[in-house]
Amino acid sequence: MKQTFTKFVQKFILSLFVVVLGAGTIHAQWIFEITSPQSVAGQYDYGVANFGNYYEEEGELALAFDDSDDPSLGCEPLVTDMTDQIAILDRGACNFSLKAYHAQEAGAAALIICNNEAGVINMAPGDFGDLVNIPVIMLTASDCISIKAAIEGDEPVIGEFYFSGFTTENVLWGLEPGQGDFDGGLNDWTTQGISEPEHVWEYKPDAQSNGGCGSFRIASPSAFNGAMVFDADFYITGGPEDQGGIGCGGSEVAIHGELISPVIDCSEFDAVAVEFWQFNLNISQNPTPESLRERTYMQFSTDGGQTWGDRVVINTNNFQSTAGSSITNPERVVVIVPEAANEPEFRMKFVHDGSFYVWTVDDVRLIEPPENDLVMQDAFYPLRSFATPADYISADTFGFFCFVSNEGFSDQENVEVSVQVYNTDTDEILHEEIVQRSLISRGQLDTIQFTQNFSMPGIVGNYSIRYHVETLGVDDEIPEDNTLERRFVVTDDIFAKEDPAVNSFGGGVTNPDDSWYWGNVYYIPDGLDGTPVFNGVELSFVPTAGEFGGENAAVHLLEYVPSGPDISISDLNANSDLPPQFHTLFEPVAIGIIDSLMLNEAGPGGIVRMDVSQFLDPNFVSIEGDYLELNEDKLYAVVLQMEGDALRLPASSSILYNTVVGILYVDNPDGIKQYYSGYTSLGGPVARMITSVFVSTEDIAPFTPRSVQIYPNPTANELYLNFDHEQPTDVRVELFDMQGRLLMHRNYENVGNEVIQSDVRTKQSGNYIIRIKTDRGVQSQPVIIAR
Known part of the structure; x- marks a missing residue:
């Protein structure tokens, strides 16, 4: 990583300095929490449904059943009355939305x-x-076991859905229904098509767009009563x-439309900021100003709309392009507007002026x-894989940087920004650095x-990189946006872009043609x-038909010819007629065939x-x-x-990598052949590599008695290493088989x-070599x- 860290910094800084200061985004979310009984109370991590609705709800959790041989699956109409309850069904046998529809109908x-x-x-x-209009989430198997056991008890299990980060405190305007929540329509707002008269913002009762490239529903606090949508995708494609x-086609066209507020009396407000929730999906993360690609702005007026101030760029973390994708839904945006203070005729407008997709x-x-609000806006993730084998990660070097904004009304003095790397299993801090800033305005x-x-x-384990910012001696009014965490794991022998502990996936991506x-x-x-050395792979597939039939696929192991940690998509596209295994920049190493028997053994x-x-x-x-040598x-x-x-x-995870970590080559019937960055924050394929480091037994130094005694030898379960160092030193212990394969470290x-x-209870009976490495030398001994 040290070879390319400086380049990452330069690229990332350039991408963020298009921000107009004073506009920022804060992430919030819907929470699922069980409030009683105490045995299962707490907030739960969950998987979201790309359908259904969002609204606050509280109710008793109850098991739901249909009249089939597998009644807990809910693939048939339910026979239990679930009125006003939070139903529980099991995954399997039919698609998720059918289960949700049956629960809703009950x-x-x-x-x-x-x-x-x-x-x-x-x-999916x-x-x-x-047809589904209720909230739908997925919980882990272990959480469900605990919850189901609690349901069998004497006390009702009560859960609730609510939105975190949406309060009525410090609200100057917008609490009345229809003012800014678009309850039932535009109300006193207006809209105007600029590029064409029909290119207007539309009220959508379901808060959902309907473009040819996708339908997206905002997960805002009041999405249940509708939202305003500028669907540039629909205006270009006409829909699905x-x-x-x-x-999903058509050329990029400038689509320009405005959403304009009523006149708002701010004469009694000494400080004003605009807060709103958005789903803002661009065609690229950082379009150049002269491009047709989507640009989203706000403008403000203090004379009732007769004149308007400069455009303020509205940022988003959401983009979708050949370079990658990112989705955050919803985003809370706060724009401080100093010129609105004490003005009786304030107006604002939202301006879409560009191409795909939707705002x-x-x-x-x-x-x-x-008054005081420092925000950790973004931070560098120095890893190229979420999971990295211990032998490889120890040969790497991490660098760190982050971006901090001041979104409060006051300048912040004596600011402290820190980065930590720590073991999430033990809370041991492995690295920490603190940077001081005398002033962030x-x-x-x-x-x-x-x-x-x-x-x-x-060292094998679970880790996290924690970035944090604070003003010394000052309480931040929104402390939840002061910290960002970036997780990773160190494994014995698996490279993976997602958590290798996850062994079941759903959904799935392909194109039929x-x-x-x-x-x-x-x-x-x-x-x-x-x-x-290469030892194998772990892969995952999902059948289109619900169950595997006679399908098969191939997996290629390819070596990228140029040396170094970076792959160039543009260099691959210089010869895009050739698929990866025949491309001049790839050297084939091995090929495997995944047949129907292997797929059925693994299951969907x-x-x-x-x-x-x-x-x-x-x-x-x-x-x-x-093995194969690499x-x-x-x-x-x-x-x-x-x-x-x-x-x-299946798309595997949502990790924000800062470099290209995958490839996608598409050969379609129209003769278009193209390479893309194949891993996005929506995920990539589950394509893990199993690898280890081979050490020849001839290269392992013979045992010389020194300051370490190893006993008992032979042993059945435990080995004890008795160190007698006058000065403490770091020690690495390695166990090899007689073929030189590293089995444990x-x-x-x-x-x-x-x-x-x-x-050593997990190791089979046999002969091994144990090697002990310190800064004083290497000691090896047969065991x-x-x-």
Whole structure:
């Protein structure tokens, strides 16, 4: 990472300095919380449904059943009366929206779908999504077990949905129905089409757009009573093909329309800010000013709309393009408007002036801005994979930077910005740096560059990078936006772009007319203690038909020819007629075939695990041995090849990487062949690489008695390492089999005169080599595990 960190900083800073100071976004969300009984009380993480509605609701949780052989699945009409209750159904057998529709028809106020695996997923709308108007969420299997057990008890289980971050405090205007919540329509607002008379903002009772490239519903606090939508996508495409439009196509066209407020009397307000909630989806993250791509603004007037001030750019984290995608729904936006103070004829307007896709606005209010509000706007994620094997992450170096804005009314002095790397299992802080700022003025966006690089120890576990900002001695009025967390894990042998602990996925992406090659890339650094080797892959597929039939797919392991950690999509497109396995910038290493038997054994959305023995070399000859050697300082791509839509690839996660970490090659019937960045914040394919570091037994130094005693030997369950160091030192303990494969490694800090216990119960009986590395040398010794 150290080779490209400076380039990342420059690119990221340039992308954020188009911000007009004084406009910022804050993230908020709908919360699901159980309030009683105490045994299951608390807020729950959940997967969201891309259908249904959003509104505050409270009710008793109850199990729902249909009249089938699997009554808890809800795939048939329910036979339990769920009136005003929060229904619970299990995942499986039918699509999520059908379950939700049956729960709604039985009177349920909301629906919880229990996952049948660890973790949660976001749920696709399926065939019944348009009919569902209740909140729908997914909980993990373990949470559902606890909740179901509580339901069987004597005390009712009460849960509620509510919106976090929406209060009536400090609101100057907008509390009355119809003022800014668009309850039932425009009310006193007006709209005007500029590019064409029909290019106006429209009131949508369901708060949902209807463009050819997608239908999006804002998750605002009052989405249940409608919202204002500027659907540039619809104006260009005419909507989906099945509704008479051209679908997701058409040229970029400037679509210009305005939404204008009534006159608002601010004569008694000494400080004014505009607050609103938006879903704002661009075609690219940072369009240039001269492009047709969507630009969204606000303008303000203090003379009743006779004249208007300069345009204020309204930022969004949402974009969708060939370079990647990001979705946050909803976004809370606060714009401080100093010129509105004490003015009797204040007006504001929302201006869309550009191309795709959609801008939805709801719950517009004037508020008294907070006096003190520092915001951690964004932060650098230094990893290229969410999960990295310990041997590789220890050869990398992290750098850090972040962006802090002052969205309060007062200048902030004596500001402290910090970054920490810590183990989330133990709360141990591995790295910390603090940067001081003497002043961050009102409306200022400040780039915080940390100077210390960090070498991550290769210790398996769960970790997080925490960025935090505060003014010393001053209480921030919105403390929840002072901190950003970026998680990652260190594994024994798996590279993954998502959490490898998650082994079940839903949804799925494909195109019925295209041939797709979609994969993730993983970097093998240099300076390793041994030879990196390929051991296999983990993949996931979802059938289009609900169950697997006779489908199959291929997986390619490819080496990117240029050295280093970066892949160039533009260089690949210089020869876009060639798919990845034939491209001159890729060297084929191995190919595997995923057949219907493997798919059925894994199940829909399950993990297909293939070891190296199931691969063929580039000449389609079976590979002998347990591994393939890889090269250091090279990128390797695990690419899945599919044709048609018999199989879908689930999108894996929503991690904001700061570089290209995947590729997508599309070959469509129109002859268009194109490479794209294949990993977005919506996720990428589940295409993990299993890899380890091979150390030849000839290269392992013979045992020389020093300051470490290893006993008992032979052993059945535990090995004890007795250290006798006069000065504490860091220690790395490694266990190899007799073929030189690294089976286990642990790092220990500041080891002095002490005994370390090592559990070997999971290892088979046989001969092994244990190696102990310190800054004083290396010590190796044969050990025997016998049971």
